[in-house]
Amino acid sequence: MKREKSVHPKADALYINKLNKIKVLGLIRETGPVSRANIVKVSGLSAPTVTRIVDGLIHDEKLVVEVGMGSSSGGRPPLLIKFNGEQNYVIGIDLGATFTRGALSNLDGKFIKEIRIPTRLESGFNAIMEDLSDLINRLSIGNTRVRKQRIFGVGIAVAGLINKRENLVEYSPDFDWYNVDILIALEKSIEFPVIFDNVTRLMALGELSYGAGQKLQNFICVNVGYGIGAGIIVDGKLLMGADGFAGEFGHITVETDSDIQCSCKKYGCLEALASGRAIALTARSRLARGQSSLLVELCEGDVDKVTAKMVADAARNGDELARNVFYRAMEYIGIGISNLANIFNPELVTIGGGVSLAGDIFFDNIRKSVDKNIMQPTSRKVEILPVAFGENAALMGAFALILHRVLNLDI
Amino acid sequence: MKREKSVHPKADALYINKLNKIKVLGLIRETGPVSRANIVKVSGLSAPTVTRIVDGLIHDEKLVVEVGMGSSSGGRPPLLIKFNGEQNYVIGIDLGATFTRGALSNLDGKFIKEIRIPTRLESGFNAIMEDLSDLINRLSIGNTRVRKQRIFGVGIAVAGLINKRENLVEYSPDFDWYNVDILIALEKSIEFPVIFDNVTRLMALGELSYGAGQKLQNFICVNVGYGIGAGIIVDGKLLMGADGFAGEFGHITVETDSDIQCSCKKYGCLEALASGRAIALTARSRLARGQSSLLVELCEGDVDKVTAKMVADAARNGDELARNVFYRAMEYIGIGISNLANIFNPELVTIGGGVSLAGDIFFDNIRKSVDKNIMQPTSRKVEILPVAFGENAALMGAFALILHRVLNLDI
């Protein structure tokens, strides 16, 4: 099953209209309450065209509403319109190995209802899908103000390799899934359109739709948690790759002759050296060798309970062992990000995921490493910031996934 | 000077016509002599529309010609048309540190005339620009069959960092140029449109337009010569980055604590460890330490004369030192390519540049390293092949640069 060579779709009158509709809707969404006259100015479209398109968006799609009059500047006052985010909804799911979080949100990204359930990891795929289906149904009912018809769909963020050609989760180490079909599993019980994608890519998509992407079109969103991944935005579009596997940033090699094996079986992967799991494992093995450290207290004597968070905490308190381990991991991440930056020339790199919650000790060390390893041709500097939405990043991405589908943002 | 957020241009009747024209022209170019009826089938456009568009391409743009009748399949025989590559021309320049090659070619990529001059590297930017202007003028005259009006422009491939926002060569280590303006330097004496870009990116563009790109839309073209770079094709488009610096593959870090410094001042860059220059330097330093090797004969006793080519030749003949040096370099390149593949999920990686001319010893070792370092989720395998046009790759890219402009391929 080869992907078709991407060609522009057949262009006819309807296609023009669709293009212009998308353009107008995008402008309304971005520039908030705005007059038709203003849209005429920035869109380059003629006034009658804008009027007609806006009418359609108000009465047919119901994605736009009038919000009253603006102030006159010496003539007829403008009728302001805005994106009708508040009366249109999406459901987002962050399917994690320990918890599954679901949220009903309006199209402005505002949470209406949120449910969090433990993930029955051991019970297998079918059990998890049943829980998921319950969760979605619970989110979609019980709120009188949310009309079911205005729920556009369900976006699901999954950790793992997503095969976009076949629409399968090809491999998920966290869940130990191989080629599972989420869509088929849910289609009987869910009446909304369901779309899923890799959690890290969705973080990037969320950032694109609700965060940094409002201004930037080339940036990278890195996830440093139990594993490591990257969502890459090129010219305002998510990088997918030929099969949809793009962004496996955790499995780039940053140490040539490393003897540390990754969960992917390779040696010297960034994920094997710098992920939350790697940080914990490295600290544990050092402790097991008998080195003294604050960590012994933090884990209450049970070395196997040491987590990346503990290592970060101990490092922040000046613990020698923890510092060595944590700083080294940040150096590797900095190298990885520098590599991405040299290849992509992005304007910004945002970082999210559990380990990033360590804060300054995390970002400062990464920035130091990036400064050392990036090729800086001139005064250009790549900004490195936390993701806009913290632990909600994946959910925001799931919203954005549906939003994109609704707004037809990717022609 | 910020780049505008990329929005679809205003869509009106003229715009759909342009879109469809591009589509039809593309189909004609790809499917060779073809009937209007056939274009109707694959394009999805109606027959009258195809007739009208083809008429325009024949009589107005003169980019298409009729080439006679096809054979009937039980009805009126088709009138075959094809892309008029033969009567439309481009000039391509490969501006190298030692030689400058220029070629006049038709739009099918067939060379009409070729000139090669030594590059007066020491004489500075202005002298080189004068030589370049002479070269272009010599290419554009003296052929009675080539009408000057049908020469669409000049594409120039330059080694170095190209700032696309300002249209400058921001930095070229080979030429020691900082922020030079090629367009201004040439505009007085050259009457054709001039466009330039990074040599490696152009190799990729050439591959896209005349080589692998006929079938693939996601691939990477790596250049391993004096330096190392990559041109990356994502969904049929060249990756540029926010400022146009994308593809600095040579400066990704592949060895964390390396003490080998790169020309970019960093340590552990791929280019510092595996470029032609690096291979030669490493071999020289080993020889200087007194290790015995075939290389001593090949360089006729003068260690400073050792080149990457000699190292490859000696390695091919079983020389121990040369093998160690060359194989190690290939291992690094394989790691670099694996990193690219993990991030981009391409269908193909092609490799060109001086060092790649070493042939099997080059490709076999790289493939071995890639097999070791790439994350292979399933049976998927990234193909690694030589570039389609060998030492002409950069010229083909320069042609493609103009071709793209002419055909408006990037809306």
Add this chain to the structure above:
DNA sequence: AAACTTTCTAAAGTTATGTAATTTATTTGA
């Protein structure tokens, strides 16, 4: 030679856009 096929073109109808004129609602100024 008549009927059938296939290719290409012409005429008429559709759709969405743009231009120009018009309506609407407010501010400005005599």
Add this chain to the structure above:
DNA sequence: TCAAATAAATTACATAACTTTAGAAAGTTT
């Protein structure tokens, strides 16, 4: 206070490109 000026939104009409339908052109088949 009320007409003139100004700005926003709409209506009416012209335009451009597409599609559908119909038909002409140029072969093959029976």
